[in-house]
Amino acid sequence: MKKYTSVRDLVCAPDAVKEALSLKQSQDIAKSYTKDKVLCLLFFNNSLRTRLSTELAGIKLGMKVMVMQIGESGWALEFEDGAIMNSTKAEHIKEAAAVVSQYADVIGIRSFPTLTDKEADINDRVMSAFVAHATVPVFSMEGAVEHPLQALADAITIAENCTYRPKVVLSWAPHPRALPHAVANSFALMMQATDVDFVITHPKGYELNPDVVGDSKVEYDQDKAFEGADFVYVKNWSQFADYGAVSTGLDHWMITPEKLGSAKFMHCLPLRRNVIATDAVLDSEQSLVIEQANNRTYSAAYIIQKLLES
């Protein structure tokens, strides 16, 4: 594996899930080719879970981890070829990626979408540019289009909690702000790449990028979608067609114990209680959210190991 910025970069998703699970069960996961290697994590956006779990993955692999919080204003990068850089952008991605590559054996990048510039977002501009210009492997700690470490952690969590081919529902849920599509996109791609019965449900207008949805079943009736579900993966996202738009009056999409039935509840966190789902859902034994967060460490460890192996 040369990069991991999309679930599509996995050669075989079920194998990845199995191997990540076996890392989780091992005491010592440091390999000769990971030990004392340098992991550089660059955050263009805030992070808690991703920051700590990815740093911890590096630590468990015996690596040296360098973390940079860059922030949106702190390091304005130019991405256009041929740009005359006489304004606010102080450095071109060509130099930035080449330079950081010299200081690290593998680079993790977090960079959120604008939710206003659809073309830049669809092209995952920051992530793609790092991949293009870096000379060491790059992985995504959530980009404009995908959050592939999250999706791998989610698949691990499903595998741990199921011995048969499950029905998995990805459900939109309410949120007071306009949110990215990355988590939903990567989860959908991951479900398509593993052996599950997968359904997506959301209000009209919240259709995900058709390139991501592919042949997946879309059911606009949330109740119908939830029938016989083993896992309900919940996430808010803003509209894709009318890019970044949100609408009101959809509070009834919140997950309740009644809706959930006997299904397991999943969410990537952070989660707004009594908006996305009720306390009763979160505090029940059906909630897997804490274990999903735990599995972030092993999805990151698996990916970093794979990137260094090659």
Next chain:
Amino acid sequence: MKKYTSVRDLVCAPDAVKEALSLKQSQDIAKSYTKDKVLCLLFFNNSLRTRLSTELAGIKLGMKVMVMQIGESGWALEFEDGAIMNSTKAEHIKEAAAVVSQYADVIGIRSFPTLTDKEADINDRVMSAFVAHATVPVFSMEGAVEHPLQALADAITIAENCTYRPKVVLSWAPHPRALPHAVANSFALMMQATDVDFVITHPKGYELNPDVVGDSKVEYDQDKAFEGADFVYVKNWSQFADYGAVSTGLDHWMITPEKLGSAKFMHCLPLRRNVIATDAVLDSEQSLVIEQANNRTYSAAYIIQKLLES
């Protein structure tokens, strides 16, 4: 020890002082149960001494240290049970504490008081919530009510500089801003828990929380309080009864060599020269402030070790 968010969490303060001092005198303090364990430090407020000394304590114990600067705006946590989180709070403390617990073997938290919401502060809301919801030991790197690592470092410093039962005075001193009570509170509790002759002195109106003062002697006349003092511990704090209030016209409470006499001078730093105390006090051999800061490393190392031991 399950947590250390108050000096009251020490089973026996004099023993803690002795054992921390013996750590200071050891070359190698890493234990089998501290080596390669993960220490996560979460800063909701700025820090210099606490950040560096606690990270160094982790390093000396052979631990892996993950430091997060969260900031007040960066990660708005909800603390209320049953809250409908449709406003600015993105995550509930229940999830946050449970998630971070999975990434670390012990967690340090810094979170200052509001100085406006007395009830939230008295309950040390952030710290208490982490203790309640974390599944690994939590210690305070200064909370709303106490700064117990500082107090232990102070007690170490007194022990190093005294072979008999000393007279120790905690004196209020002027400052241009309204400051928290945490350092004064923890120092008072620590002096009550060790064998010293302890006196508190401050202007009328600056009485500390009666629950903290307990039976300690309070003397409003600073000169009288200082008579025969071996150690003068100086700190500003705002009013407790009229919560967070400050008054002017108290510049004569500044510490001078004349007031200090032959006593040792102590302060937790940072310190405003010629406001809290004159240059002559700070630059004299009677000042212990630099050694107090040094002892922060050993108070942190002692506490972290104790938390991991159990």
Next chain:
Amino acid sequence: MKKYTSVRDLVCAPDAVKEALSLKQSQDIAKSYTKDKVLCLLFFNNSLRTRLSTELAGIKLGMKVMVMQIGESGWALEFEDGAIMNSTKAEHIKEAAAVVSQYADVIGIRSFPTLTDKEADINDRVMSAFVAHATVPVFSMEGAVEHPLQALADAITIAENCTYRPKVVLSWAPHPRALPHAVANSFALMMQATDVDFVITHPKGYELNPDVVGDSKVEYDQDKAFEGADFVYVKNWSQFADYGAVSTGLDHWMITPEKLGSAKFMHCLPLRRNVIATDAVLDSEQSLVIEQANNRTYSAAYIIQKLLES
């Protein structure tokens, strides 16, 4: 070596270049006197290359690295002796430097000039104060007057790319903002200390500090200066005499392939493409900028090792 805040602190620059190059060629550079020692990096200003390369140098030396992003507002230090600190400055440099010295074996400081207070800048106030009050060795990660780690990396890069006594030109180039003199100053001092034919070229009014220029040849005609050049080192800086001033109408100082001829192109980065130099220059094999950044790791490793050795 007790400190490294100026190229002038090198006893013998050519020897430093040779030894740093041999570090670069070694597999394992950790020494008994660097292993497990603590390197503390304090950033009063933003940094990417310096932060990562210096942290990496510490890692390669087997050190424990503690990084503090302090920021301009975060930790307002008082530098004046005798100041009455009743305003915005919360801590005096005397305490700050003494305290940090207890937590580290060597301290790196980054602190940019004001470009408005010429006297404070010329005296490199923050850096000098840390050197004066720290009790462990201090090195500069760019101060108000010099960027000596950059200059050593530059000299390494020249040595790697030349087997004879080269002609080296330091050329001013355009930039939309007023920039410091530190990189140009340290490069000039380094060229004076090594065996090269050195010429400085810049528009009238952009004369560097005469104390730095010394006997170096200054040629106002850029074309003439570039004749027969082996290395062209490019950098923008603001005016020194009319401190911090900038002027317009100098875009023709941008470096083009025509101007460069067969010379190697050098710049410390970040670099504004098509303002400082054209894409054709940057993307040619004559550009050494990426290797210069790589050599920052070895210049830092050499200096830190030297400071710990003594």
